[in-house]
Amino acid sequence: MPVNSRQQSTAIDLNPRDPEFYLNPYPHYDAMRACGPAVYWNDYGMWCFTGFAEVNRLLRDKRFGRQILHVATREELGLAVPNPDLEDFNAVEAHSLLELEPPAHTRLRTLVNRAFVSRQVEKLRPEIAALTHRTIDRFAADGHVELIKAFAEPIPVSVIARMLGVPQERCDDLLDWSHAMVRMYMFDADTNAVNAANTAARDFAACLRELIAERRKAPADDLISHMILSDRKGDRLSDDELISTSVLLLNAGHEATVHQTGNAVKAILENGLDHRKLFKDDASTAATIEEALRYDAPLHMFTRYALEDLDLETGITVRKGEQIGLMLGAANRDPKQFDHAASFMADRPGQANVTFGAGIHFCIGAPLARLELQVSLPILFERLPGLRLEGEPRYRDAYHFHGLERLDLAWLPA
Numbered sequence: 001m002p003v004n005s006r007q008q009s010t011a012i013d014l015n016p017r018d019p020e021f022y023l024n025p026y027p028h029y030d031a032m033r034a035c036g037p038a039v040y041w042n043d044y045g046m047w048c049f050t051g052f053a054e055v056n057r058l059l060r061d062k063r064f065g066r067q068i069l070h071v072a073t074r075e076e077l078g079l080a081v082p083n084p085d086l087e088d089f090n091a092v093e094a095h096s097l098l099e100l101e102p103p104a105h106t107r108l109r110t111l112v113n114r115a116f117v118s119r120q121v122e123k124l125r126p127e128i129a130a131l132t133h134r135t136i137d138r139f140a141a142d143g144h145v146e147l148i149k150a151f152a153e154p155i156p157v158s159v160i161a162r163m164l165g166v167p168q169e170r171c172d173d174l175l176d177w178s179h180a181m182v183r184m185y186m187f188d189a190d191t192n193a194v195n196a197a198n199t200a201a202r203d204f205a206a207c208l209r210e211l212i213a214e215r216r217k218a219p220a221d222d223l224i225s226h227m228i229l230s231d232r233k234g235d236r237l238s239d240d241e242l243i244s245t246s247v248l249l250l251n252a253g254h255e256a257t258v259h260q261t262g263n264a265v266k267a268i269l270e271n272g273l274d275h276r277k278l279f280k281d282d283a284s285t286a287a288t289i290e291e292a293l294r295y296d297a298p299l300h301m302f303t304r305y306a307l308e309d310l311d312l313e314t315g316i317t318v319r320k321g322e323q324i325g326l327m328l329g330a331a332n333r334d335p336k337q338f339d340h341a342a343s344f345m346a347d348r349p350g351q352a353n354v355t356f357g358a359g360i361h362f363c364i365g366a367p368l369a370r371l372e373l374q375v376s377l378p379i380l381f382e383r384l385p386g387l388r389l390e391g392e393p394r395y396r397d398a399y400h401f402h403g404l405e406r407l408d409l410a411w412l413p414a
């Protein structure tokens with residue numbers, strides 16, 4: 001990691017597409033953290049924060065936002081005009097909860113939040129268990145499997161589609177659209193990625209528009225119908241808002257969980273841990289999943305705009321409209337916060353991590369993701385005795401997403 005000096009602080013050159021980095025970013029994070037509270041990452045052109053305390057604090061800091069155009073114009077900030085090739089993609093993003101700030105954010109979040117609170121989500125436990133068994137039934141007799149495609153993907157996709165009321169036969173389309181759209185958030189998206197993301201957003205929106213029209217005529221017991229009918233003092237969601245919110249929930253509702261499933265199974269097997277101890281009872285299972293979320297999270301960086309000129313406590317100055325990077329994957333391995341941070345310790349005291357973020361954009365799906373992992377992983381290990389890795393799993397070239405290309409496993413079939 002080449003290091004040089006910028007404004008009396010540290011600047012680094014580190015290509016996020018270099019396999020040496022994305023296959024194992026943790027030693028690089030340690031080196032960044034050793035430089036101080038933040039490093040200027042030249043490839044991204046922004047200050048990036050790696051310590052747990054700083055990341056946790058900045059995620060909650062109201063002087064930063066996911067959006068900037070509510071406090072300044074593009075012209076004022078010298079920002080590029082939106083790419084016309086991304087018209088359909090940007091139309092979907094325009095009303096996305098994740099891209100809004102209060103009061104628009106509060107309004108939308110309140111409308112959908114109820115469906116995702118723990119006591120509501122907990123009702124899905126038996127259904128997730130049954131789905132996990134059905135999914136394993138398809139390959140249990142084979143003795144080997146590629147886990148990402150056969151197990152990690154179908155479970156969260158099916159659950160979130162069912163919650164929203166999207167027919168199960170559209171799950172493959174959902175996966176294709178989501179993969180294409182997600183590429184836009186990666187470092188250095190090229191023209192092919194731009195075109196594919198825009199086409200996916202257009203087709204996805206068209207599918208949802210049709211579904212919304214059907215549900216308007218005949219509401220069902222699903223989240224899309226619930227969002228259509230939600231009325232806060234006469235304030236209803238427009239079709240565009242319904243589409244953006246549904247796309248976000250469907251995409252966010254599986255992408256990270258798929259990769260957390262793969263990362264957790266890999267971590268347990270690589271560390272030679274005994275699944276009977278890890279998943280001994282509900283409390284041990286919850287602690288194991290929490291440690292898996294900390295140890296190898298699927299989303300490693302989120303950005304924020306400075307909403308004003310700021311001299312931060314850390315001695316770093318940022319101008320209004322500049323972005324900062326909050327390195328969740330690095331924060332989760334901060335030795336100041338976690339003893340033996342590089343070790344998987346399911347019984348670790350004080351498990352608070354930043355895998356689901358913090359502050360007003362804290363992941364709405366955290367209770368659902370936790371439940372899916374807590375239900376599906378113990379069943380997987382119990383049903384496939386002697387589960388082991390076949391070959392060395394490789395992470396995808398998709399930073400800041402951190403998930404496996406494939407996860408080949410073998411076991412002793414009954």
Ligand code: HEM
Nearest residue numbers: 097098252253256257260302355356357361363364365369
């Ligand atoms: C292990 C799985 C998951 C991880 C690691 C994860 C992580 C995150 C993180 C870090 C954020 C905050 C982003 C920011 O602050 O800029 C977030 C937001 C969000 N997540 Fe998740 N997520 C997961 C699963 C889910 C699921 C299952 C859903 C399903 C509904 C979901 C829906 C959302 C939504 C809607 C937001 C935006 C919230 C807002 O802006 O108010 N996520 N997620």
